Amino acid sequence: MLISENFCIKPFTTFGVEVRAQQFIVVSSIGDLQDLFKEGFLKTEPRMVLGRGSNVLFTDHYEGLILSCQIRGKEIVEENDDYVLLKVNSGEYWPGLVDEIVEKGLGGMENLCLIPGKVGAAPIQNIGAYGAEIKDVIESVEAFDMTTGTGKIFTKKECDFGYRSSIFKTKEKGRYFIVNVIFRLSKKPKLNLAYAPLKEIFQGRKEEEITIKEVSETIKKIRNKKIPDPDSLKNAGSFFKNPVVKKKTADKLRQQYKDMPYYPQTGNKVKLAAGWLIEQCGWKGKRIGDVGVYDKQALILVNYDNASGKDILQFSKKINASVIKKFGIHLEREVIVI
Ligand SMILES: Cc1cc2nc3c(=O)[nH]c(=O)nc-3n(C[C@H](O)[C@H](O)[C@H](O)COP(=O)(O)OP(=O)(O)OC[C@H]3O[C@@H](n4cnc5c(N)ncnc54)[C@H](O)[C@@H]3O)c2cc1C
Numbered sequence: 151m152l153i154s155e156n157f158c159i160k161p162f163t164t165f166g167v168e169v170r171a172q173q174f175i176v177v178s179s180i181g182d183l184q185d186l187f188k189e190g191f192l193k194t195e196p197r198m199v200l201g202r203g204s205n206v207l208f209t210d211h212y213e214g215l216i217l218s219c220q221i222r223g224k225e226i227v228e229e230n231d232d233y234v235l236l237k238v239n240s241g242e243y244w245p246g247l248v249d250e251i252v253e254k255g256l257g258g259m260e261n262l263c264l265i266p267g268k269v270g271a272a273p274i275q276n277i278g279a280y281g282a283e284i285k286d287v288i289e290s291v292e293a294f295d296m297t298t299g300t301g302k303i304f305t306k307k308e309c310d311f312g313y314r315s316s317i318f319k320t321k322e323k324g325r326y327f328i329v330n331v332i333f334r335l336s337k338k339p340k341l342n343l344a345y346a347p348l349k350e351i352f353q354g355r356k357e358e359e360i361t362i363k364e365v366s367e368t369i370k371k372i373r374n375k376k377i378p379d380p381d382s383l384k385n386a387g388s389f390f391k392n393p394v395v396k397k398k399t400a401d402k403l404r405q406q407y408k409d410m411p412y413y414p415q416t417g418n419k420v421k422l423a424a425g426w427l428i429e430q431c432g433w434k435g436k437r438i439g440d441v442g443v444y445d446k447q448a449l450i451l452v453n454y455d456n457a458s459g460k461d462i463l464q465f466s467k468k469i470n471a472s473v474i475k476k477f478g479i480h481l482e483r484e485v486i487v488i
Contacts, residue, residue: 163203164380167459171216178220179393187299199327206486209459219270239330240270250368257339258287260362264373270328274318276311280369281345285311289334293326376447385454390424390481425449431472441465
């Protein structure tokens with residue numbers, strides 16, 4: 151295993167900020183993890199796992215150990231007339247996996263196309279898009295406990311999934327290296343067209359005539375119009391989560407802002423659209439130096455060229471302050487700031 155010292159991680163994150171890691175190690179197998187544990191490397195503080203770096207913002211050099219997840223491969227572990235259980239290693243690239251699964255006609259992932267991360271990170275924040283969340287097709291997650299050197303299989307229930315959240319982001323943050331994920335994919339796909347823009351596009355069509363490939367291709371077209379490709383414009387997707395507030399708070403705001411997006415949730419709560427709130431504060435398309443708000447989607451912050459992580463963080467704080475001032479709502483970050 152190659153251990154790189156003082157290693158530039160700019161190409162390993164989609165925000166592309168100029169930072170270095172004190173130590174950087176590529177992990178290609180569970181065996182690598184076992185060796186690193188035996189040799190005491192995993193005791194390094196701080197240490198973290200990095201996938202494609204599409205949900206992180208480094209605000210400084212990382213004075214610790216970064217483990218780059220590159221465990222590749224996949225295999226069918228069970229199959230019958232109804233479903234396939236597919237085990238996918240954590241270093242596989244997510245968008246390629248979704249395309250392959252959709253091409254095979256297996257249902258469950260088609261709404262989650264073009265999310266530019268790796269498989270191991272998908273359970274971390276329970277990735278979601280277009281009315282779907284990955285928890286709905288996760289059977290189990292196998293992880294390596296970096297504190298004890300042992301393996302553990304988490305059932306879906308044990309993952310404690312929530313909105314952009316899981317046990318790996320909360321109670322057990324930083325403890326486990328996710329090694330693989332088993333997905334339950336349906337041979338008799340049921341379309342998920344609940345998301346309003348999709349419903350509208352497919353309105354009037356018989357569900358049995360619509361294929362999951364058509365759904366996925368449609369979502370790709372919508373995404374490509376609204377979300378910048380990090381290879382050409384550096385970003386980490388939605389910077390903030392959509393706030394979930396008490397119904398009473400949302401109703402009060404809606405009296406004042408009649409066109410405010412409003413999504414009722416369970417438990418007398420309402421989800422609001424962070425992008426809309428940010429746009430109302432006049433941030434859409436605004437730029438300060440090399441940091442800006444994407445002009446087609448106010449939820450996305452972009453690094454136009456040489457912004458530092460600190461610049462991006464400062465900019466995000468200004469946005470949050472104006473949303474608090476105008477609406478009394480604090481936006482929680484979706485991107486993990488390091
Ligand atoms: C253009 C764009 C669009 C996006 N659209 C969406 C979207 O629609 N929906 C959505 O949910 N997200 C979206 N994202 C965010 C991001 O792509 C996802 O959260 C993705 O799952 C992150 O994967 P990653 O491999 O880049 O993780 P990283 O950013 O490398 O890591 C994220 C977190 O997971 C941890 N981690 C990564 N791999 C492992 C592992 N193997 N074991 C343990 N911990 C690990 C890291 O330590 C870190 O805490 C988007 C991002 C971009 C840039």
